[in-house]
Amino acid sequence: MGIASQDAIMQLSALVDEVDEPLKVTFKNIHMGYPSETLVRFLKAREWSIPKAHKMLVDCLNWRIQNHIDIILNKPIIPADLYRKIRDSQLVGMSGYTKDGHPVFAIGVGLSTYDKASVNYYVQSHIQINEYRDRVILPAASKKYGRHIGTCVKVLDMTGLKLSALNQLKLLTIISTVDDLNYPEKTETYYIVNAPYIFSACWKVVKPLLQERTRRKVQVLQGCGRDELLKIVDSASLPHFCKREGCGSSRHSTSRSDDCFSLDHPFHQQLYNYIKQKGQEYVALLKQGSFHVDVPEPDPEGIKIKSTDVRATLTYKGDDFVNSVEVQEWESGMSLNDIAAKQGIRIRRSHRTGHPSEGSKDEKDTPRNILEQIIWDKEVEVAQFKQTKPLETLKKAVEGAPPVRDFVGALRESYRRTGVPALIAEVKKASPSKGVLREDFDPVQIAKTYEKHGAACLSILTDEKYFQGSFQNLEAVRKAGVECPLLCKEFIIDSWQIYNARSKGADAVLLIAGVLPDLDIKYMTMICRELGLAALIEVHDEREMDRVLKIDGIQLIGINNRNLETFEVDISNTKKLLEGERGEIIQRRGIIVVGESGLFTPQDISYVQGAGVRAVLVGESLIKQIDPGKAISGLFGKDVSK
Numbered sequence: 339m340g341i342a343s344q345d346a347i348m349q350l351s352a353l354v355d356e357v358d359e360p361l362k363v364t365f366k367n368i369h370m371g372y373p374s375e376t377l378v379r380f381l382k383a384r385e386w387s388i389p390k391a392h393k394m395l396v397d398c399l400n401w402r403i404q405n406h407i408d409i410i411l412n413k414p415i416i417p418a419d420l421y422r423k424i425r426d427s428q429l430v431g432m433s434g435y436t437k438d439g440h441p442v443f444a445i446g447v448g449l450s451t452y453d454k455a456s457v458n459y460y461v462q463s464h465i466q467i468n469e470y471r472d473r474v475i476l477p478a479a480s481k482k483y484g485r486h487i488g489t490c491v492k493v494l495d496m497t498g499l500k501l502s503a504l505n506q507l508k509l510l511t512i513i514s515t516v517d518d519l520n521y522p523e524k525t526e527t528y529y530i531v532n533a534p535y536i537f538s539a540c541w542k543v544v545k546p547l548l549q550e551r552t553r554r555k556v557q558v559l560q561g562c563g564r565d566e567l568l569k570i571v572d573s574a575s576l577p578h579f580c581k582r583e584g585c586g587s588s589r590h591s592t593s594r595s596d597d598c599f600s601l602d603h604p605f606h607q608q609l610y611n612y613i614k615q616k617g618q619e620y621v622a623l624l625k626q627g628s629f630h631v632d633v634p635e636p637d638p639e640g641i642k643i644k645s646t647d648v649r650a651t652l653t654y655k656g657d658d659f660v661n662s663v664e665v666q667e668w669e670s671g672m673s674l675n676d677i678a679a680k681q682g683i684r685i686r687r688s689h690r691t692g693h694p695s696e697g698s699k700d701e702k703d704t705p706r707n708i709l710e711q712i713i714w715d716k717e718v719e720v721a722q723f724k725q726t727k728p729l730e731t732l733k734k735a736v737e738g739a740p741p742v743r744d745f746v747g748a749l750r751e752s753y754r755r756t757g758v759p760a761l762i763a764e765v766k767k768a769s770p771s772k773g774v775l776r777e778d779f780d781p782v783q784i785a786k787t788y789e790k791h792g793a794a795c796l797s798i799l800t801d802e803k804y805f806q807g808s809f810q811n812l813e814a815v816r817k818a819g820v821e822c823p824l825l826c827k828e829f830i831i832d833s834w835q836i837y838n839a840r841s842k843g844a845d846a847v848l849l850i851a852g853v854l855p856d857l858d859i860k861y862m863t864m865i866c867r868e869l870g871l872a873a874l875i876e877v878h879d880e881r882e883m884d885r886v887l888k889i890d891g892i893q894l895i896g897i898n899n900r901n902l903e904t905f906e907v908d909i910s911n912t913k914k915l916l917e918g919e920r921g922e923i924i925q926r927r928g929i930i931v932v933g934e935s936g937l938f939t940p941q942d943i944s945y946v947q948g949a950g951v952r953a954v955l956v957g958e959s960l961i962k963q964i965d966p967g968k969a970i971s972g973l974f975g976k977d978v979s980k
């Protein structure tokens with residue numbers, strides 16, 4: 339610790355020496371023999387401002403006195419039946435210690451219902467666990483490990499999370515405010531595990547309510563988090579819901595005493611007996627019933643809780659998410675694959691966890707076609723990438739990415755200038771249907787010649803396994819000064835990939851309707867909008883087109899003439915999908931249609947243009963030529979360069 343910090347501690351300590359006697363007594367109950375370490379927590383929480391830390395501490399001490407926090411552990415929640423109901427509906431426990439001695443607290447966020455007692459009882463129970471941690475568990479840990487241990491880690495299990503959990507925002511806000519103001523810097527890290535499909539939407543609502551310093555401590559782990567957590571805890575200390583991938587419920591583990599939420603677990607047995615014994619000592623002094631803890635108003639100067647209008651956020655989400663059929667189906671227990679299948683999606687997802695009805699992986703472990711195989715491999719690949727580069731890190735990289743260029747604008751401008759569909763020229767070395775298309779593959783050189791000869795935008799394949807592409811190619815083209823906006827041609831199944839594409843300099847991403855359910859498309863296009871990216875939504879048949887046309891704000895629809903399950907290519911597919919009412923809706927809404935795949939001749943181009951296409955995505959017919967750029971005029975039957 340530096341001299342400045344030591345100085346700050348001494349100054350704050352001198353100020354604390356001046357407080358009234360009752361406040362001094364309660365301060366002793368907080369610091370438990372470690373006054374300097376306690377002052378450091380308050381200083382850290384106020385970015386080392388002594389006046390602010392002093393105010394925070396004095397407010398906290400007054401709050402403790404006014405709400406009798408020093409004797410809250412002497413006040414059992416009775417009758418025992420009520421206590422049991424609270425424990426069953428507010429899932430909290432302690433599973434052991436990290437390798438360096440920090441207690442590991444487990445919280446069943448997804449399956450807690452908070453519906454068996456009033457808010458006051460849940461707040462009382464929460465504060466009792468905080469106090470038990472600070473007065474019993476942490477001092478015992480310090481003794482056991484022979485050094486001061488003043489913090490814990492928390493593992494938050496999202497199994498069973500439903501959007502209806504947002505109805506508990508009031509209680510969760512009270513609890514997090516109590517913690518922020520009165521128990522600062524007590525948690526090292528919050529690990530989120532078993533995050534289901536719906537987690538991103540909930541997190542978007544909850545995140546703005548948290549302080550920045552708390553948010554920075556949140557880490558979302560892949561799946562049940564076992565592999566990551568085993569780096570910091572022994573398996574015996576792993577919470578039961580982290581032990582097995584897709585175990586489905588944080589409530590039902592193999593044995594009751596292994597389930598750290600169960601009242602039979604040693605932690606709860608000890609906590610219960612401790613409070614019971616303390617209660618007997620003080621029973622004459624106290625009335626029974628719940629504590630009515632005052633929740634202090636956050637200090638507007640000292641802390642940075644963003645004043646988000648939760649209702650507005652929820653209403654906004656309400657249109658798109660909360661009331662959507664998919665969410666209702668998911669919450670009623672349908673598996674994600676069943677929801678997708680109901681929308682006509684044949685591609686199944688393999689590795690999603692977090693919902694009991696997903697079933698076991700063995701039931702479906704043979705992919706039915708190449709696209710399904712690609713998607714299953716992509717799930718594994720993305721999971722690995724996410725471990726090495728979590729979303730928070732990626733978001734920082736996005737801030738440093740080169741600016742986004744107007745992909746849609748470039749297509750419109752090219753069509754206006756040339757009178758023929760704008761070209762999105764594809765930088766693709768190989769494909770599953772055609773194998774290697776070009777041996778001497780120099781992505782930057784190819785991109786430059788495409789640009790020189792009139793391409794409006796470029797499509798850069800980034801999938802390595804099936805297309806021999808890479809994100810290095812995307813970055814290299816962007817860094818080489820090519821001005822055409824770039825489409826990151828990737829199989830996107832997770833919004834993490836959209837941030838990744840942007841961080842590498844992409845201006846647009848591809849979203850395949852044959853892979854992504856409606857809710858994913860809506861959510862991902864929203865993220866694209868936030869990042870300034872264009873989203874090319876690809877469809878192959880009428881059903882996919884109808885689904886996409888129901889989504890608001892779509893600017894670009896790609897009609898793929900290639901069936902990605904069979905590789906069959908038929909350019910009349912474009913015409914078929916644009917006939918009648920569909921074509922009229924597209925025209926009315928000013929959506930640009932991109933004709934994709936199997937375009938080789940000027941006749942092909944004028945055929946799809948006649949059907950209503952205003953841009954084309956072309957790979958094979960150009961990339962196979964000696965100079966792919968020079969081949970552009972052959973494809974259009976005229977020079978389209980500027």
Ligand SMILES: O=C(O)c1ccccc1NCC(=O)[C@H](O)[C@H](O)COP(=O)(O)O
Pocket residue numbers: 708709764766769770771772898900902905934935936937955956957958959
């Ligand atoms: O092209 C494939 O073999 C393929 C297989 C599985 C998924 C996607 C696939 N291709 C992506 C494309 O559709 C094309 O790269 C793109 O539309 C350009 O097509 P083309 O002009 O025919 O090369």
